[in-house]
Amino acid sequence: MRLPLIQGVIRRRILVNFRVVPEVLQRQLPARFRPKLHAGSAIAGICLIRLEQIRPKLIPTAFGHSSENAAHRMAVLWENDHGETHEGVFISRRDTSSLLNHLAGGRLFPGEHHHADFQVQDSDQRIDLKMKSRDRQVTVAVQGRTDSELPLSSRFKDLSEASGFFEPGSIGYSVTTQSNRLDGLKLKTKTWRVEPLKVEEVFSSYFADESKFPKGSVEFDCALIMRNIEHQWLSEPDLYV
Secondary structure (H helix, E strand, O other), rough: OOOOOEEEEEOOOOOOOOEEEEHHHHOOOOOOOOOEOOOOOEEEEEEEEEEEEEEEEEOOOOOOEEEEEEEEEEOOOOOOOOEEHHHHHEEEOOOOOOHHHHHOOOOOOOOOOOOOOOOOOOOOOEEEEEEEEOOOEEEEEEEEEEEOOOOOOOOOOOOHHHHHHHOOEEEEEEEEEOEEEEEEEEEEOOOOOEEEEEEEEEEEEOOOOOOOOOOOEEEEEEEEEEEEEEEEEEEEEEEEO
């Protein structure tokens, strides 16, 4: 699926990150992928992103679209048909507040989205976000405030190392109703600036599902937040698995 050049502003993007036992995460991945590791752990998480002024290039800002979105994602590596290694994220589920995204995702643009309700209280220092999907399959809750350092329990030694791990993962492949085909989408940001988010509460029913992630196989690591980033979305070729 080819997408016209789409641009807008990332008003807020939170990356909530978990450490996962690599063998456990591998079972959640299509066979073509393998986990990207850090300090011996696979890294998975939730991307919670508020998009504003989303529109095709050359369309005035006033006609842009806004939405709250969530993607459950896993950092992965894979080889292309020429044996070259690529990195990005496998997205097992997308949720959105936007009926347009829900209806058009996977049809007019890549990425099939489930419809969800979001409750968000956001200031420059604090965030309180709750999401519940309309199909009752997924709930998410994150509460925290910006900070200057990562938690001491994080396996990333500092913010620079964490930022360097996630920045190359700009290509996302997400599941579709066709079991062997993944939609490809690339995020291109004008700048890349992240800050630590000190998390006071975090919950994802997806990662709490012990049928997927047995007790003790997944632990919270850290969260990062970025704000007010100009960006573009570009199509990537579909990937068959």
